[in-house]
Amino acid sequence: MSFRRTVAFAVTLAFSAAAAAQGAAQPTAAPAPAASAAAPAAAAAVAAAPLKPGDAAAGQGKAAVCGACHGMDGNSSDAQYPKLAGQNEQYIARQLGSFKSSARMNPIMLGMASALSEQDMHDVGAYFASKQSLPGVADDKLVKTGETLYRQGDAARGIPACMACHGPDGRGNPGAAYPQLAGQWADYVQRTLKVWHDGTTWGSDDHAQIMPTIAKRLTDADIAALATYVEGLHAAVDGAAPAAAR
Ligand code: HEC
Ligand code: HEC
Numbered sequence: 001m002s003f004r005r006t007v008a009f010a011v012t013l014a015f016s017a018a019a020a021a022q023g024a025a026q027p028t029a030a031p032a033p034a035a036s037a038a039a040p041a042a043a044a045a046v047a048a049a050p051l052k053p054g055d056a057a058a059g060q061g062k063a064a065v066c067g068a069c070h071g072m073d074g075n076s077s078d079a080q081y082p083k084l085a086g087q088n089e090q091y092i093a094r095q096l097g098s099f100k101s102s103a104r105m106n107p108i109m110l111g112m113a114s115a116l117s118e119q120d121m122h123d124v125g126a127y128f129a130s131k132q133s134l135p136g137v138a139d140d141k142l143v144k145t146g147e148t149l150y151r152q153g154d155a156a157r158g159i160p161a162c163m164a165c166h167g168p169d170g171r172g173n174p175g176a177a178y179p180q181l182a183g184q185w186a187d188y189v190q191r192t193l194k195v196w197h198d199g200t201t202w203g204s205d206d207h208a209q210i211m212p213t214i215a216k217r218l219t220d221a222d223i224a225a226l227a228t229y230v231e232g233l234h235a236a237v238d239g240a241a242p243a244a245a246r
Contacts, residue, residue, distance in 0.1 A: 051118060054089045054126025063124045066112070074128040079185035086133035086183070088174035092125035093118070095202075103203035129174075133183040138232025146229025149222055159217050162226070165210075170233040177207070182233040190227035193218060 066084070070076045074085030084092060098104035099113035116124070138146070151168075153161040162181070166172055170182030181189065196215035202208045218226070 051122065054093070054122035054124075054129075056123070056126040056130045059120075059123035059125070059127030062116070062120050063127050066124065069108075070128075073131045075131070075134045076185070079187035081185075082188045083133050083184055084128040085131035086171075087125075087128055087180050088172055088177070089122060089125035089129045090174055090177040091172065091179045092128055093121040094177050094207075096121040096124075098202050098208075101203075103208065105200075133180065133234075135183045135234030136185065136231035138186075139228040142225040142228045143232065145221070146225035146227075149226055150229055157217050159214060159222075162230075166230075170230055181230040184230055186227040186231040189230055190223055193223045193227065194220075197223065 064072075069078070069081040070084045071081075074083060074087070076083050095104060096109075096113045096116055097118070099106060099109040100116070102110060113121075149159065150162045153159045153164075165176070165178045166181045167178075170180060172178045172180035193211075193215050196212040197218060199212070201212050215223075
């Protein structure tokens with residue numbers, strides 16, 4: 001399954017990053033002149049990918065059961081449940097697949113994800129992606145440390161800038177299934193970085209090794225500062241980030 005998605009992304013990204021942001025609809029944009037020299041690759045992708053891009057309208061009904069914890073519009077009110085509003089479809093679908101296979105272990109989400117087909121995962125992903133995440137608040141005392149790490153990393157300690165993958169505004173990168181962090185509950189972010197630091201992974205592929213490798217280099221103080229910074233990220237960079245990023 002992940003191989004299939006990877007192929008689809010490669011095709012999509014070659015056309016446009018903006019198209020990628022809308023999910024994986026774009027394989028249809030590749031005209032794939034039948035039986036041309038390029039056909040083997042294209043045909044393989046098509047044959048392996050009967051999956052349709054997520055349908056937000058179909059996803060709404062399927063997401064009703066999720067609302068009890070994650071909020072009907074994906075803005076959970078309890079910080080132990082991550083916000084899903086505005087999260088990208090690819091990331092949501094990938095995580096649901098990982099819960100279902102227990103690559104990412106969580107007893108509650110194992111139960112929830114087991115009931116979903118791969119198509120359902122994309123549909124609920126598209127539904128939550130269409131919602132707007134509500135900004136949280138950052139702790140003033142920690143924000144400067146968090147911001148510096150987020151934007152610059154710390155080369156001396158081998159910590160990359162979070163911004164490189166999660167975006168200057170924390171919106172993530174849908175084409176690469178890098179999650180949105182902006183507005184996410186600090187408690188959840190802190191807990192997640194901590195379990196990675198302590199050796200948990202969400203699978204064995206390369207994608208799943210990225211964050212544990214980074215988190216091992218973070219101290220508790222770094223984690224606390226980053227967590228509160230990303231929760232407040234909407235407000236913190238509103239308007240200023242694009243200019244600052246140049
Ligand atoms: C009973 C509460 C509960 C319900 C209902 C529930 N979830 Fe979750 N969900 C959780 C918890 C707790 C976590 C955090 C797991 C962890 O810490 O790894 C989570 C995590 C997730 C994540 C990962 C988010 C991230 O940022 O990595 C996704 C995606 C998700 N849930 C989707 C769903 C969907 C879709 C449904 C409905 C089909 C659903 N959940 C229903 C409790 C719930
Ligand atoms: C090279 C790209 C890359 C960099 C740099 C990076 N991340 Fe990530 N991040 C990822 C990927 C990929 C995932 C999803 C992990 C998975 O699916 O197993 C992720 C997931 C996360 C999550 C979980 C989000 C959720 O909703 O559960 C947090 C929190 C996070 N990253 C924080 C950070 C912080 C803080 C930094 C900087 C210290 C950082 N990341 C740097 C790629 C990156």
